Ligand SMILES: Nc1ncnc2c1ncn2[C@@H]1O[C@H](COP(=O)(O)OP(=O)(O)OP(=O)(O)O)[C@@H](O)[C@H]1O
């Protein structure tokens with residue numbers, strides 16, 4: 001197989017779907033309701049040239065990144081500590097379960113009332129979503145660590161910091177990456193919920209305006225930028241993950257059939 | 259720690275030689291849940307001289323792993339004292355321990371695994387690289403330094419953990435069924451290697467096994483244990499001449515009697 005074939009294979013489904021959509025919009029249904037790829041593309045180019053949308057994208061980006069990083073760090077830290085403190089965990093866990101079960105959409109308006117219409121409230125909503133995902137990922141990772149590994153290191157004379165750095169963190173790294181990957185999509189949803197409810201800028205705000213004006217191309221342009229952002233973040237984490245987790249066995253027997 | 263030791267009356271063994279292990283009146287009870295207790299070890303007394311190869315032989319569940327964990331200080335006795343030169347009342351950094359389960363750290367290469375205890379001990383990078391490579395060669399794993407454990411076979415991983423345990427030359431080496439899950443071929447070659455390595459190093463080895471012939475071939479002393487609760491059934495000295503190995507030992511004078519004695523202890527009269 002030469003090097004071009006996989007790229008063609010990867011792009012083929014996209015070409016088929018977009019082509020069918022384009023043809024459908026020309027001959028079968030009304031593009032005013034679902035859009036038409038060629039028009040969406042030219043609108044996207046025009047919007048990017050005009051420039052205002054970059055500011056919206058930047059705001060949403062920062063809401064997501066800040067909320068993601070803060071939520072992941074705090075959720076991971078709490079999961080880490082409780083993983084090693086089973087008695088404390090027994091007390092705290094039910095509360096975390098209750099808070100994680102609260103639908104974030106339901107309390108988003110309260111957060112916005114409390115923190116204002118600006119970026120802070122969106123960051124807080126993102127944190128509220130990412131925190132619990134990372135908490136559970138790290139918490140269950142720590143609880144699953146094979147005690148023999150920690151014992152081994154301590155017998156070799158490792159102190160607490162060395163045990164954490166050389167044993168615990170690598171052992172839970174697969175859980176950390178799982179948590180980070182699932183969190184991305186929830187971080188994006190969190191930021192958009194916030195912007196849909198009340199905002200003066202951001203891609204969610206942009207989409208809301210477009211749909212209020214019945215501007216189908218505008219909606220799609222907002223969606224495309226959000227998908228692009230998710231794609232970049234997920235790919236970046238995937239690259240780091242593959243480097244860091246080289247030691248993991250090749251995953252999934254699925255390729256060989258059941 | 260001295261204070262703790264000297265509070266015990268009639269205590270002559272405080273300055274026992276490096277590598278010796280004393281176990282006095284040790285009981286170990288595990289709490290399975292709020293309602294039930296498991297007596298894993300009851301009334302264990304042992305005095306293992308330094309530089310001897312000791313096997314723990316006994317059926318599953320008789321407390322062999324528990325005894326090793328007490329010596330390693332990763333479990334505490336419910337009563338009684340374990341002493342390796344000093345009283346073991348915390349994790350015992352004077353031992354190397356090859357646990358029953360997975361051997362090497364999966365996230366480190368073989369080389370990093372074998373270097374790890376030296377790194378923790380503060381050995382300079384060049385020196386620890388040299389010593390790790392030397393031990394990797396001794397267990398015939400040269401060429402696999404950069405492999406992760408998942409890229410090694412089970413026998414290779416066991417040899418790797420042997421190298422990692424021996425690289426620090428600790429006075430006491432604890433091995434929990436290191437050859438248990440291996441095929442006959444790999445097992446045989448590892449038994450040979452272990453005997454040879456031990457004859458160079460001569461540290462104290464406590465070696466857990468289910469295999470009677472393996473125990474006879476390797477050991478100076480065989481401790482036979484019986485289950486529920488875990489007790490010592492007998493302490494048998496093996497006086498057969500060295501060098502010996504699993505293949506040659508059945509031909510030694512005295513082997514047949516020794517083997518029969520151990521079988522009787524393990525399986526009762528009807529075993530023969
Ligand atoms: N952490 C634990 N909690 C509760 N019970 C335990 C624990 N560890 C061991 N036991 C119990 O103690 C007894 C002795 O266990 P141990 O692992 O020492 O046996 P063993 O002789 O090593 O067995 P095997 O040959 O199967 O490895 C068993 O009955 C076991 O169920």
Ligand SMILES: [Mg+2]
Pocket residue numbers: 322323324358434
């Ligand atoms: Mg065991």
